[in-house]
Amino acid sequence: VMGVSQDSDFTLSTELTYVPLKMALEQAVEAAYRNRPDLFGRQFDIKLQKELLTIARSRYWPTISGYYDNTWSKPDPHSSTKIEWGKAWQAGLAATFPIFDGFAREGEIIAQKARLKQTQIDLIDATLSFRV
8 A cells, every 4th residue: 555565664753642622611612613614614605695696686787798700711711712811800799688588587586585595594503503
């Protein structure tokens, strides 16, 4: 295993000692509560859900996108009878404004609000389960 012979001898370089930590129960409980990774995860879930709700609300705004294309080709892209290198380019903008989508945006916002409320309840539940 890992290139080490199982028959090799070894000696310990230092001795492992146990030093008991003296701490009041209230301090230990408070330290354990502050350092709970599940609470950090729940708080992160709430931040994430708020961002998802913001994204769902942003679907009411128009979308603007742009493009650019630059082409070098042989034969010339403007005249296929010329057997020479030529270049062509295109650029453009497109804007879309959602008018009606069958209430999909509103339904998504309602769903994201419900998910946010559920993650907040999960955080409260995790907090209270520790104290019991």
